[in-house]
Amino acid sequence: MILLDGKATAATIRTELKARVDALRQDHGRAPGLAVILVGDDPASQVYVRMKEKGCAEAGIVSFSHRLDAAVAQGELEALIDRLNADPAVDGILLQLPLPKGLHSQACLERIAPDKDVDGFHPENMGRLALGLPGYRPCTPAGVIELLRRHGVTTAGKRAVVLGRSNIVGKPMALMLLEYGALGDATTTVVHSRTPLDDQRACCREADIVIAAVGRPLHVKADWIKDGAVVVDVGIHRTEAGLVGDCDFEAMKDKCAAISPVPGGVGPMTIAQLLTNTVAACAAHLGA
Ligand code: NAP
Numbered sequence: 001m002i003l004l005d006g007k008a009t010a011a012t013i014r015t016e017l018k019a020r021v022d023a024l025r026q027d028h029g030r031a032p033g034l035a036v037i038l039v040g041d042d043p044a045s046q047v048y049v050r051m052k053e054k055g056c057a058e059a060g061i062v063s064f065s066h067r068l069d070a071a072v073a074q075g076e077l078e079a080l081i082d083r084l085n086a087d088p089a090v091d092g093i094l095l096q097l098p099l100p101k102g103l104h105s106q107a108c109l110e111r112i113a114p115d116k117d118v119d120g121f122h123p124e125n126m127g128r129l130a131l132g133l134p135g136y137r138p139c140t141p142a143g144v145i146e147l148l149r150r151h152g153v154t155t156a157g158k159r160a161v162v163l164g165r166s167n168i169v170g171k172p173m174a175l176m177l178l179e180y181g182a183l184g185d186a187t188t189t190v191v192h193s194r195t196p197l198d199d200q201r202a203c204c205r206e207a208d209i210v211i212a213a214v215g216r217p218l219h220v221k222a223d224w225i226k227d228g229a230v231v232v233d234v235g236i237h238r239t240e241a242g243l244v245g246d247c248d249f250e251a252m253k254d255k256c257a258a259i260s261p262v263p264g265g266v267g268p269m270t271i272a273q274l275l276t277n278t279v280a281a282c283a284a285h286l287g288a
Contacts, residue, residue: 092118143269
């Protein structure tokens, strides 16, 4: 069994990015900049933002922190996004979700200039993904593809099942598996909360690649997985037994050809992809 080690892979990516960042700074006089907006004091969001800022520091990316009170007006938040869109030191804008009640996240996401949309959530970038055109790809599914690529797993011609159809994970994940090429070209099925459990199990049992993003602890059982399948677990849940994913890792790991752990799998890859997108945005802005 190959462990799809996101922690080590992300560390390698940060080192590679640091070399690229150093070259950009040397040739163009500035490092990539990522503006990070956190609204309110949700503890999980605070942890995610701190991890993203730490990742920036390790890759040599400058992060600009914008912490706003939960009571901020929609107009004030949008005005900040407008200022960051116009700021030449800012290559990427990250709006940490979810926003506190009363704020409209979709309107904010659509306000971010597509060329600074390093999370890949703007309709223009999502549309480009759907059309198979270049653009910024959502970080979690792009991180999953990179994790597979760096462990020598190809998807072409294989049967893949994506569990979950959210706009940030499941849906773009399925679109990426449908892209042309060795890391796409999969025969892709998407299951969701309206798919009867028996059908979910049946789809998974036929799958060469299972990508779980349902947000339910240990939802995918060992007997859903065929021998030699590749399993990528996007879910992350804090339980009394510690952090667990959407898949029953311990019960299924020995029958998998490859499987990602939780923690240390997709989470670090998501951040690495955010950094990758930010460096790409900087290179595009500098014409490098
Ligand atoms: P989400 O927005 O809650 O979406 C969950 C998806 O799973 C929905 O499409 C939902 O179907 C489906 N679902 C819910 N219950 C189901 C069931 N019983 N059977 C089958 N499908 C079911 O969650 P998300 O943002 O996509 O995140 C999914 C998980 O990944 C969460 O645990 C989250 O914490 C984790 N996550 C991790 C990272 C990372 O970097 N590691 C990043 C993002 C998310 P409907 O559409 O029908 O409601």
